[in-house]
Amino acid sequence: MWWFTIESLFSRAFSKALLGIVGLSSFFEDLREAWSSYPYKEIIRRARKGVDAVYPQGRFWPALMAVKGAAVVEQPRRFATLDDILLLPPAFTPLRLKKMSEILREPNYTDVDLGTEFGGFRASMPLMVASMGSVQVANSVSLEIAKAAGRLGVPMGVGENVATMWGYSKRIRSNQPCFKERVMTYLEATEGGVGGIVIQQSVEDAYNELWNLVYSDPDVEPYIEKGAVGFEVKIGQGAKPGLGGEAMVPLKEAERLRDKYHIPEVSEMEGGGYVTRHSAPGTYTPDILRGMVRMMRNNYPRCRLWIKLGPFRDLPQVLRILLEERVDAVWIDGKEGGTGMSPLASMKHLGLPLLAALCSIVEFLANRESGTSLLAAGRLYDGGHLVKCLCLGLDGMVVGRPMVISAWAAGARGVENYVRTVEVEAKMLISALGKYSVKELGPEDLGCLDQELAERLRIRYVYG
Amino acid sequence: MHIEVESRLQKLSEMLAQSWRLARSPRMRAILRVQQEACDAMRAYLKSEHFFELLPPIIGPVTDPGIRGAKQVTIDYYGREYKIMSSAILYKQAAVSGLGRIFFMSPNIRLEPLDSALTGRHLTEFVQLDLEIANATYYDAMKVAENLLCTAIDTVRDVCAKELEMLGRSLPSFKPPFRKMTYDETVESLARHGVKLRYGVEVPWEAEHFLSKLMGEPFFIIDYPRGARGFYDREDDERPGILRDFDLLYPEGYGEAASGAEREYRHEKVLARMRESGEDPRKYEWYLKMLKEGITPSAGFGIGIERLTRYLCGLETVVEARLFPKVAGIYSP
Numbered sequence: 001m002w003w004f005t006i007e008s009l010f011s012r013a014f015s016k017a018l019l020g021i022v023g024l025s026s027f028f029e030d031l032r033e034a035w036s037s038y039p040y041k042e043i044i045r046r047a048r049k050g051v052d053a054v055y056p057q058g059r060f061w062p063a064l065m066a067v068k069g070a071a072v073v074e075q076p077r078r079f080a081t082l083d084d085i086l087l088l089p090p091a092f093t094p095l096r097l098k099k100m101s102e103i104l105r106e107p108n109y110t111d112v113d114l115g116t117e118f119g120g121f122r123a124s125m126p127l128m129v130a131s132m133g134s135v136q137v138a139n140s141v142s143l144e145i146a147k148a149a150g151r152l153g154v155p156m157g158v159g160e161n162v163a164t165m166w167g168y169s170k171r172i173r174s175n176q177p178c179f180k181e182r183v184m185t186y187l188e189a190t191e192g193g194v195g196g197i198v199i200q201q202s203v204e205d206a207y208n209e210l211w212n213l214v215y216s217d218p219d220v221e222p223y224i225e226k227g228a229v230g231f232e233v234k235i236g237q238g239a240k241p242g243l244g245g246e247a248m249v250p251l252k253e254a255e256r257l258r259d260k261y262h263i264p265e266v267s268e269m270e271g272g273g274y275v276t277r278h279s280a281p282g283t284y285t286p287d288i289l290r291g292m293v294r295m296m297r298n299n300y301p302r303c304r305l306w307i308k309l310g311p312f313r314d315l316p317q318v319l320r321i322l323l324e325e326r327v328d329a330v331w332i333d334g335k336e337g338g339t340g341m342s343p344l345a346s347m348k349h350l351g352l353p354l355l356a357a358l359c360s361i362v363e364f365l366a367n368r369e370s371g372t373s374l375l376a377a378g379r380l381y382d383g384g385h386l387v388k389c390l391c392l393g394l395d396g397m398v399v400g401r402p403m404v405i406s407a408w409a410a411g412a413r414g415v416e417n418y419v420r421t422v423e424v425e426a427k428m429l430i431s432a433l434g435k436y437s438v439k440e441l442g443p444e445d446l447g448c449l450d451q452e453l454a455e456r457l458r459i460r461y462v463y464g
Numbered sequence: 465m466h467i468e469v470e471s472r473l474q475k476l477s478e479m480l481a482q483s484w485r486l487a488r489s490p491r492m493r494a495i496l497r498v499q500q501e502a503c504d505a506m507r508a509y510l511k512s513e514h515f516f517e518l519l520p521p522i523i524g525p526v527t528d529p530g531i532r533g534a535k536q537v538t539i540d541y542y543g544r545e546y547k548i549m550s551s552a553i554l555y556k557q558a559a560v561s562g563l564g565r566i567f568f569m570s571p572n573i574r575l576e577p578l579d580s581a582l583t584g585r586h587l588t589e590f591v592q593l594d595l596e597i598a599n600a601t602y603y604d605a606m607k608v609a610e611n612l613l614c615t616a617i618d619t620v621r622d623v624c625a626k627e628l629e630m631l632g633r634s635l636p637s638f639k640p641p642f643r644k645m646t647y648d649e650t651v652e653s654l655a656r657h658g659v660k661l662r663y664g665v666e667v668p669w670e671a672e673h674f675l676s677k678l679m680g681e682p683f684f685i686i687d688y689p690r691g692a693r694g695f696y697d698r699e700d701d702e703r704p705g706i707l708r709d710f711d712l713l714y715p716e717g718y719g720e721a722a723s724g725a726e727r728e729y730r731h732e733k734v735l736a737r738m739r740e741s742g743e744d745p746r747k748y749e750w751y752l753k754m755l756k757e758g759i760t761p762s763a764g765f766g767i768g769i770e771r772l773t774r775y776l777c778g779l780e781t782v783v784e785a786r787l788f789p790k791v792a793g794i795y796s797p
């Protein structure tokens with residue numbers, strides 16, 4: 001029987017090796033897939049190099065990169081994005097003449113004024129840091145982001161579950177900033193009343209009355225009085241409309257959180273001492289939404305009122321109510337939006353891409369009488385995206401992932417660098433359109449590569 | 465302006481830091497005498513109307529969330545979270561089913577926003593006479609409120625003449641029924657006087673003060689729009705969006721006296737309304753179970769004792785209307 005033992009030994013070793021190779025290759029495949037699924041490289045370059053990253057310089061062959069020309073945008077995609085829209089500068093630029101008469105010299109791109117107001121806040125530029133929640137990848141670098149955003153005068157959101165997961169004013173885990181650190185780091189970094197912070201409350205945070213806590217917090221009070229604090233209701237998220245926040249939490253945290261979250265029973269738990277924590281998406285009807293807005297106005301009259309919307313099919317109905325109730329801002333997160341943690345199936349199958357969502361509310365974008373600011377999010381990350389949003393009638397663009405990646409790449413400095421690149425790009429593009437302030441932009445500055453989409457968005461077809 | 469606020473806050477803090485001294489002043493003695501007579505009179509009136517006085521619950525898994533931005537106090541109860549009553553409304557609904565007519569002298573705590581410190585109307589710790597009537601409409605509840613208030617005023621005027629004289633206060637006599645203005649009429653009337661109010665928004669303190677100054681006698685504001693009140697105020701089935709509720713206001717600028725309503729008792733309606741106020745229904749498990757089992761419809765209100773005392777004695781602020789007052793943001797004994 002000796003041959004049998006050797007053979008079985010051999011085959012066991014062989015199959016183990018085989019499994020090892022499969023495991024290793026799938027590890028690299030995961031890595032490759034993750035890397036190629038988002039422009040990490042570009043954002044990291046912005047974070048590290050700052051404004052120099054606005055130009056396509058390669059590390060070794062700058063000259064070679066310089067001849068790349070316009071072929072820089074082709075990517076296989078499932079749906080149209082803002083990259084299917086181009087900015088179309090005119091030769092005749094009466095507004096440039098107007099600017100010239102103001103400054104008495106030929107205007108340059110640096111003469112573009114990006115300063116603006118949205119959602120009840122003054123902002124140095126039409127950019128907003130998305131309300132990122134408690135997921136560790138975002139929470140770990142949240143103070144760097146807060147510091148940079150505050151200094152830059154860019155409004156920022158604090159997402160749901162942070163206080164419930166990581167503590168309100170005391171850290172529950174020594175390596176994870178708590179809720180109030182994030183808020184105060186931002187507020188203390190702001191200068192001259194530029195910027196503002198909005199605070200989301202999930203169903204589970206409501207259990208702890210997060211908003212009430214903030215509203216009567218003596219440290220936040222001076223900023224509430226100045227009008228620099230807003231509260232945000234999250235109705236869905238781009239990558240997982242209809243689902244609540246999901247996160248992996250260490251097994252030892254699970255029992256502490258069981259009162260408030262849905263957490264599977266121990267028998268279902270698996271996977272390296274972590275367990276999935278589900279939060280509720282929240283239930284809405286037109287009545288509930290209207291009532292909620294009114295309740296917030298009554299309970300927190302000194303706070304701005306923000307709404308985050310996932311890419312739902314009934315966006316126009318939802319938006320109509322919100323505009324009637326005159327909330328301060330609504331931002332719409334397209335299905336390409338980032339995710340702390342979303343099921344694959346939701347990212348693949350749920351919700352409208354951003355451009356489709358914008359198509360559905362084009363009437364609202366065309367007719368901006370109300371005092372409500374509209375913003376968009378979902379894989380938007382450069383100055384071009386920002387300018388296109390503004391031309392479409394939005395008041396600004398919301399970024400999440402670029403902030404996290406920049407912070408991981410180069411800390412608060414990286415976040416500042418990244419934002420500067422967006423700022424410089426936006427100024428260049430706006431000046432190219434012969435315009436010098438955010439308010440002057442309009443749909444006439446846009447052209448679409450697709451005829452049907454152009455009609456739907458009420459902009460010109462580039463080949464038309 | 466800001467400096468003035470700072471200095472007023474500073475003065476208030478200094479006074480409250482030594483609040484034990486207030487107990488020794490003859491003025492406080494007079495105020496407390498008025499308070500006691502008013503409470504006795506209201507108790508006697510309610511007893512004659514066959515109300516049960518119950519001992520008030522102080523803590524529980526949940527409490528009243530409809531407290532206009534104020535914060536509840538959470539305590540650790542053997543590893544679980546408990547709340548100190550911001551009002552006993554949920555327990556009133558529970559108790560009224562069996563007992564018919566009930567009231568509590570209920571001590572409540574609400575950590576009010578910091579900007580409430582100088583309104584003259586907000587304490588973080590206060591007592592309210594909180595009552596509930598089974599199978600009643602909000603009009604029935606208003607009738608009780610009118611009689612209760614008149615009883616208190618008449619008794620104090622009769623019994624505490626010496627104290628009122630010392631406090632420099634003269635109390636007129638009112639005859640119910642009091643005037644009832646709907647929320648819509650209130651908004652219109654304020655607009656006529658140049659105070660603009662967005663529909664659906666609570667009447668702000670300043671506007672309430674203004675209205676209250678305009679009126680020569682106590683009055684009701686009724687039929688608030690949904691979104692302005694807690695989930696337990698019942699919506700009118702015939703007039704969607706309108707709540708069957710009321711506030712009773714004192715004249716002379718003293719503002720809100722009592723707040724009440726018919727109660728929503730259908731659990732599915734309550735669930736939707738809970739969502740409107742951003743509440744997590746999971747927290748209200750016992751209450752929702754009770755509603756699902758079925759309870760008696762009811763109406764009721766709560767009348768704040770310190771505010772009543774302030775009105776009866778003509779005090780500048782509610783801080784003077786009790787011993788050891790607690791004001792938002794001020795640390796005092």
